Each structure stands twice: as C-alpha cells, then as structure tokens.
Amino acid sequence: MASDLQKRKKEWLEKLKRDGKLRDPTEDHRIGLRALQHRVRREIIKFIGYGKRSFEEIAEKFNLSEAQARMHLDLLEEALFVESRVENGKKYYYLTPRGEAYLENVEWR
Template structure:
C-alpha cells in the first residue's frame, strides 16, 4: 500500500468511526483510553500477532497461549479502543488491525 493509499484509508476509517459514534469527540480522552489499553503486554502481543495478517480467535488463543476469558477480555479492550476490529469472512470472525493499530505498530513497536 502506498503512503497515499494508507492516508486515504485512514481518513475514511476515521470518518466512519466518527459517523458511527465509536470515536470519542474529545481526542485527548480517546488517546488516553488507547494508551491505557496498550500498557498491557498481552494486548501489545495481540497487535504484534496481527501485523502480518488477520487471525481468528482460536489462532490468537493458540499463538499467545490465552484462555477463552483472557482472549475475550483483551480483544474486547483493543476493539473498544479502536486498535482492532472484527471482520467476518465466510462465517468465521477474524481480527484485523485498524489504521490506529497499524499506526501504533509502525510508530512505537516496530521502532524499538
């Protein structure tokens, strides 16, 4: 994806999140919630696991050795802070990084 395509995708995603009421009006509060969620190493590892491609709940649980409740709790937290989203493909739910999750990975995790 070119930088121009990535910027357009991000802009469209932000507009969609605002229209759907998922993104908080107060950007400071929105960023604070996201940073709070990303303080947890399990959630950061989930984002790392999704960098290459989307994954199902079972695949995430297996790779990260999580129980059902651990996986559910941490995935819900990442989804509520708009770092990941669900994608339905042929009846299977997959988790994918959002532009926000991609930005975190590019600007924080991958620069370590």
C-alpha cells in the same frame, strides 16, 4: 504508499464518525494507553500484523482462555487498534489504521 495509508485513514475516520465511535480526545487517549499497558495486548497487535488472525489463532498463540482472549481483544477494539469481522462463520481481527500506525512507529525490543 503514504497516500494509500492517508486515504484509508481518512475513510476509517469517516466511518468512525458515522458509527458514533469518535470520542473526546482525552477519553480516547486514556482508553488507548490502558490498552497498551499490557504486554499481551501489544504482542497481539504485532501478531495480527498487516493481515488477519482468527480469534482461535490469537487465543492459542498466547495460551489464553476464551475469556482472557475476549477481554484483551475487546479492549483493543474499544481502543480502536483492531476491528473484527465475521467471515464464513469465523471471527477475524484486523489492524485499523491506528493499529498499523502503532506498528510502524514503535520500536520492538
């Protein structure tokens, strides 16, 4: 299992590099910390978990307007905790290896 996670992490980092999304570590940490400062964004990461959730499911679960949900999800994407994909005309969010590592290493209280 650990080797599978390592493999996915390596592939993900290579994809980020190809897409030009790798940043200076200081900037990356700043954006990541900003994303995690809000309780709703931390809860969204937990809600998505190891599956996928639609934009509508997330907005409904947290009683967010479309604009609020978009703001939170955009910041989580910018911080590389989640990725989105359109499937059958519907937008879904998945955790990245960084998002999965956050779930595995944070004690929920």
